[in-house]
Amino acid sequence: MHELIAAPFVGGYFVLRPDRLQGIKIPEVKFRELERGSAAGEACPVWLVDAASRRWGITLPGGRIDESVLFRQPPLYGHSRASWEINLGCDYDCEHCYLGEKRFAGLPDEGKFRMLHTLRDAGVLWLQITGGEPLIDPGFIPSYRLAHELGMMVEILSNGSRLGHAKTLEALTALRPYRISLSVYGATAETYDGLTRRRGSFKRFSKGLAAGVEAGLPLDLSLIITSGNAHEQQRMRDWAGELALPYREYTHMSPTIYGGAESLPSQSVAHLTTREPFKGCNAGHTFLHVDPHGLASICKVGRDEQINLMAEGVHGLSRLGAIADRLMLRTGGCSGCQLSESCSVCRPLAKRYQGAKAPLKSYCQHGQKGSAA
Template sequence: MHDLIASPFLKSFVLLRPGRPEGIKLPERRFRELERARDSGATLPFWLMDAARARWNIEPAARPTNEAVLVRDASMFGHSCASWEINLGCDLAWEHCSPGQKRFAGLDGKGKRRVLLTLRDAGILWLRITGGEALIDPHFAVSCRLAHDLGMMIEVLTNGTRLSAPDILAALNAGRPYRVIVSLYGATAGTYDSFTRRRGAFKRVTAGLAAGIEAGLPLQLALIVTSQNAHEREQMLSLADELGLPHKECTHIPPPIHGGAESLASRSPAHLKPLERFAGCSARHACLHVDPHGQASICEVGRDEQIDLMTEGLQGLDRLPGCSNDNPS
């Protein structure tokens, strides 16, 4: 199993460590040196061992470069990050959820493998796995491990109800995400279970957080503040501090995928935070989105034109539309 990833990234090159968000920018000559060492079976160069020691406080063993470092080939596409809805199904039922109808339809294991291979070939380095609820997907463990083995840096979005399951903990330890974001919908069982319309949900989430912390997972909390749970906002902040987890408040609930306005009524006006003015984004240029059926679009919001990766494959990405006021930098 590789300890590090060396990869083209936009117009540069980076050295990354699975499970950690920070990296090292490489000069092109160093990246080319790693390519040659990979192909020849040469041992790790001393400069890389020194850099890994300084950046991550690790002591890489002197072994062949092609065993210690996954050196990724350049792609003809300029993409570097993607979000992937592995499934829209969910085990909770809060009524303003952005996926809308929580159906478990989607690709089988073979189809999901094909999606990941296509994303690898498109140059995707940073992969966000989401849903629905990602951890309840029957192919999550295999998909997470495959994404890691293909040289992707993984982020997982989850509601945390299955974090304590042994198979999930094993998958996350093997796949080594650099971030696991857990959505929090309240600070007490009464509010949480009412909000999610699932008895025992709060107990499962708190057990999952405890298990994740014990396993050393890189957890972060997304505090979902709405009109239904705003009275527990301070308690949610205190809970995050007690757990010692970084957190971010989410007050602007996005509209459902089908474009309805029901999420607007769930917002708490007193807690809405200012939104940044849109000044362009990297959709299509560097980022893309894939839904549970293998349909690619420029992002989670812009789904008007989709490319069927199952029928068109990698070449179909050439037809992704542009983004208004786009900025590829």
């Protein structure tokens, strides 16, 4: 199994370690040196051994380059990052969830493996595995192992309820991801269980969180602030601080991916913040999303046009950039808006809000002024 990954990324060349976010940027001449040395069966150069020791505090095993370094090819159509919903099923029923009906369905294991090979062939280097809840999928562990073996830098988004299970911990400690992001829905059982609508969910999360900390896994907390748990916001922050874990806060609730409004009442109006004007993003151009059935879209929100990777293969992604450009046009309810240059959300997200008949103030900075969105 490889210790390091050497890959081109956003116009540069990097040496990466699968369990660390920080990498080493190298000039192209060094990258080509490693490529040639690997093909010739040469030993790891001194400069690489020294750089790995300084950056990660590791000692590369003696031997050839090809025994320690896995080489990745540049993206075929520019897509170096992807998110993948391994399923939409979940053991929680959170009132704020943007997925709406969380039906457990998707590709069989063989299909999952084929899809991961397709993403590898496309040049995807950074992969986020999400759901639903990914750790409840019977195919998660073999799929995760394959993504690692294919030379992907993996992040896992989870509610943490299964993180304490022995087989899960064994897999994640044997082949560590660079980050596991755990969602936090409260600081007490009453609040947490109330939001997830599952009795005992706080106990399972707490157990999983403790197991992950004890195992030294690279945990990152996502504090989800809703109308039902906002009173525990500071307690959630303090919890993260006590564990010395980094955290981020999410306060804006979105309509479901089907345009449903059932998730919006969970919004804490007092915690709505003024978002920066949307200046564009690389969705569909350098980033893509894949749903449980192998359908690729520009992102988790912009699913209006999808590419069937199982039927078309990697070359279907050649159309994704043009799809992204179409979906980002200010059309429908936003056409003609004189203030669109300072709009705070992208067009696909605005369309979801409009479909859900959400109040303008929940997604449009100009709503309180009575302006058109």
